[in-house]
Amino acid sequence: MTSSVRSEPAVPAASQPTLHRRIREELRERILCGAWQPHERLPSESALMAQYGVSRITVRQALGDLESARLIFKVPGKGSFVAQSKPFQELGRLQGFAEAMGPLGHDTFNRLLSLQTVAADARVAERLRLDVGTPVTEVRRVRHLDHRPVSLDVTWLPLHLGRRLRSDELATRDIFLILENDCATPLGHADLALDAVSADAQTAALLGLPPGAPMLHIERLTHDREGRPIDYEHLYCRSDTFQYRMRLQRR
Template sequence: MPNLSANLIQLSPPPLYEQIKTALRARILDGTYAPHSRMPSESELCASFGVSRITVRQALGDLQKEGLVFRLHGKGTFVSKPKAFQNVTALQGFAEAMSSMGYEIVNQLRSLRFVQADRRIAERLALPEGARVAEIHRVRLLNREPVSLEVTWVPEALGKRLANADLVTRDIFLILENDCGLALGHADVSIDAILADDELVDALNIEEGGPVLRIERLTHTADGTPVDYEHLYFRGDAFQYRLRVDRQKADRNTRAAR
């Protein structure tokens, strides 16, 4: 005989606050409520959806936990500026990753010069200290707003190739692969946070001392040769790096033998 109580549970609509949260989330994501715009007041939402103030507050509270809205005391609820993100589980250039998600990417080439590698850069690129390397500074604009400063060091020979390439519209990774014929293999990545200095303030249009996400990335070719050393500085209010972490479990046979 069918389980009628189970069927009734499956057919029950979601709670009212969930329905309101879903509707408001859709309006935020499709741009009906623009970033930093003021949301309708609680009383307006109550009238619009025909629900109690408690129900509206629960929906708004969940949206706040998701980072979609923020509240200012005495002023109301406002739409948060959504953060772009890049997964670090795949080796991709910034424009390569962002373009695949529909973002418009523009680069500003601030400088390209040849310098002598200090000890840190020389060690990363497996070069003698003092060897000539290309140092490239680029600002990456996401939907026409500065989101990151990219400082790249490559050996001199590769730097000369990059100097003749289109660094305004192309990722360095794609230039290395397609123009220089290098097969990129893996990258070592470290992430920390710093406070903005004068260069970052100017490049990213942020306040001095503001939080900045710093990515240190050393990219190797498929045979393990280091070719591209970078410091990537991201505005903390505009970007996220995401990764998936799986729990490593011991081999069953190994455990059984213990």
């Protein structure tokens, strides 16, 4: 009787990690380039064994790495499937949302909730270096990415800049680009603070979340090239469908 167990081809022990990494990287590239779409089934373990001429354990090592990276998920008895990847924006660059997402192939849209003149409260006034009660422009928007709501953005600007904003443009244009292109106000830098919060009932309803769901909260104060604060905002982001990323280097 012959054994049905497939034996590994004779490969030096030092080459084994390279072999499973090669399979992992080739599968990873196909996922990231869109050759396999979210929830599409990957070739079976037997098919991958035949394609690469390796044993089941090597294939499982490669698939295990992809699962740990959350690029695939496994369904017992059915196989491995491409996971729904999270779009992300790099925090290391000062960019508007549409400006960052467009080149990555994502569709963006802003649902404008309100555009109004309000009196600056103590926190807004302090951030924008104004007197309490000074009129400022307040903008409330729900950001949509690929037709799904991903964040609630509340922004305050000095009135001389806020008056240049138009409701019909805010559906598709970033405030950053309006400031630079329409208001001739080049951006300089931004200060950020991040923490985790729970969605209140109103925010949860706007973002399609259950009340109390965890969210990422970003407080951002953007300055112009001369160092003047011009854009103060709070972003409340869904943590299940979107990511912010940053690379840090040790100096």
